[in-house]
Amino acid sequence: MESVIFSNNISFDLSKYLNQLGYSQLGVISDSNTSKFCYPIIEKLLPEGHKHFSFPAGEANKNLNTCSQIWQWMTDEGFDRKALIINLGGGVTGDMGGFCAATYKRGIRFINIPTTLLSQVDASVGGKLGIDFNGFKNHIGVFTQPELVLISEIFLQTLPLEEMRSGYAEVLKHGLIQNANYFSCLKIADWEKQNWREIIEKSVQIKREVVEKDPKEAGLRKILNFGHTIGHAFESFYLNTDKHLLHGEAIAVGMVCEAFLSHKKSGLPKEDLQIITDALTEIYGFFQFFEADIDDIIKLCSQDKKNEGSTVNFSLLRRIGNCDYNIKGTAEEIKEAISFYQSLTSQVQLNQ
Numbered sequence: 161m162e163s164v165i166f167s168n169n170i171s172f173d174l175s176k177y178l179n180q181l182g183y184s185q186l187g188v189i190s191d192s193n194t195s196k197f198c199y200p201i202i203e204k205l206l207p208e209g210h211k212h213f214s215f216p217a218g219e220a221n222k223n224l225n226t227c228s229q230i231w232q233w234m235t236d237e238g239f240d241r242k243a244l245i246i247n248l249g250g251g252v253t254g255d256m257g258g259f260c261a262a263t264y265k266r267g268i269r270f271i272n273i274p275t276t277l278l279s280q281v282d283a284s285v286g287g288k289l290g291i292d293f294n295g296f297k298n299h300i301g302v303f304t305q306p307e308l309v310l311i312s313e314i315f316l317q318t319l320p321l322e323e324m325r326s327g328y329a330e331v332l333k334h335g336l337i338q339n340a341n342y343f344s345c346l347k348i349a350d351w352e353k354q355n356w357r358e359i360i361e362k363s364v365q366i367k368r369e370v371v372e373k374d375p376k377e378a379g380l381r382k383i384l385n386f387g388h389t390i391g392h393a394f395e396s397f398y399l400n401t402d403k404h405l406l407h408g409e410a411i412a413v414g415m416v417c418e419a420f421l422s423h424k425k426s427g428l429p430k431e432d433l434q435i436i437t438d439a440l441t442e443i444y445g446f447f448q449f450f451e452a453d454i455d456d457i458i459k460l461c462s463q464d465k466k467n468e469g470s471t472v473n474f475s476l477l478r479r480i481g482n483c484d485y486n487i488k489g490t491a492e493e494i495k496e497a498i499s500f501y502q503s504l505t506s507q508v509q510l511n512q
């Protein structure tokens with residue numbers, strides 16, 4: 161598996177590991193925001209002559225068109241197989257930059273410097289790389305591990321609060337699927353003043369322990385996908401609309417729906433369902449959508465990568481801290497889960 165370094169001194173560590181890894185050419189990929197906020201932090205540490213590619217920020221650009229531009233840039237710069245790529249950014253940069261590196265000339269090495277909470281706790285680790293395709297999340301991709309993941313909280317200083325909250329959904333997921341004690345200790349009193357280091361380390365540890373046992377998602381790794389079957393469907397459906405959801409926000413909706421399915425199908429106690437819905441709705445509120453969208457959202461679940469044939473496979477909780485996978489679900493059950501989510505909104509309105 162990849163090495164993960166929690167860095168207290170990004171200048172020192174980056175220089176050290178770049179020297180250790182060695183390369184013929186060095187390229188940095190970042191998006192428009194990380195080019196502005198994060199590239200200046202590392203630029204001065206990089207050798208003169210390194211190359212930099214910047215693409216417009218956002219999930220809407222995690223696609224083949226941007227990949228094509230990245231591959232063209234690599235080609236124009238004459239990158240050979242000993243070139244090294246640094247993905248400097250959130251999950252979009254890591255997933256897409258990694259995918260481009262892993263496929264360019266059948267694969268060149270890359271390192272991840274994650275700059276969002278979400279990518280520090282989840283996306284930068286584990287080697288799932290890819291892009292969205294024709295409205296389907298991460299539909300095209302590969303499993304390839306980065307050479308190194310270098311995590312520094314210094315980058316979080318410029319990250320908007322809503323992005324911190326989005327990343328926190330994956331933290332809650334890690335507790336829910338693997339560690340009830342961790343989940344129960346998670347409480348952010350002050351988002352601005354929170355010391356994130358322990359949380360990042362714990363989440364990375366949980367994710368790595370799972371990935372180590374099942375790097376290519378033959379079985380166990382599917383638990384990392386809790387909340388994602390329905391969550392991804394919401395994320396995809398509302399991408400490019402004025403209702404678009406951040407990844408973590410969509411996964412929060414998905415986790416409420418799939419916690420309901422866990423109660424219905426996997427024995428998750430009612431009290432646990434209540435704890436989960438309370439925790440998630442307190443942070444993420446209630447996403448409002450139209451009844452008329454539901455059938456299309458359900459259809460999107462049929463393209464989930466955990467599925468076998470026409471059967472939708474869920475990862476569901478038996479209790480907080482314990483997740484099962486390959487639980488078959490029907491369109492009717494997905495509808496019921498989404499209705500449960502909607503019913504929470506109306507309960508709140510009634511209580512107001």
Ligand SMILES: NC(=O)c1ccc[n+]([C@@H]2O[C@H](COP(=O)([O-])OP(=O)(O)OC[C@H]3O[C@@H](n4cnc5c(N)ncnc54)[C@H](O)[C@@H]3O)[C@@H](O)[C@H]2O)c1
Nearest residue numbers: 193197217250251252253275276278283288315318319407
């Ligand atoms: N490969 C995996 O295992 C994995 C895991 C989880 C999520 N993902 C993917 O990751 C993506 C979501 O990741 P994300 O939330 O990091 O999204 P992102 O990469 O789009 O980053 C979120 C926003 O924050 C900005 N940003 C990043 N770092 C910043 C900084 N330090 N200061 C200011 N702005 C900054 C970005 O420009 C962007 O606008 C999704 O595509 C999701 O599918 C992948």
Ligand SMILES: O=C(O)C(=O)C[C@@H](O)[C@H](O)[C@H](O)COP(=O)(O)O
Nearest residue numbers: 282286288297298381384385388465
């Ligand atoms: O690492 C994994 O495995 C995950 O499922 C982590 C998820 O948080 C992440 O969003 C991942 O990209 C989803 O993968 P997908 O296979 O459902 O596209």
Ligand SMILES: [Zn+2]
Nearest residue numbers: 330388407411
């Ligand atoms: Zn995710």
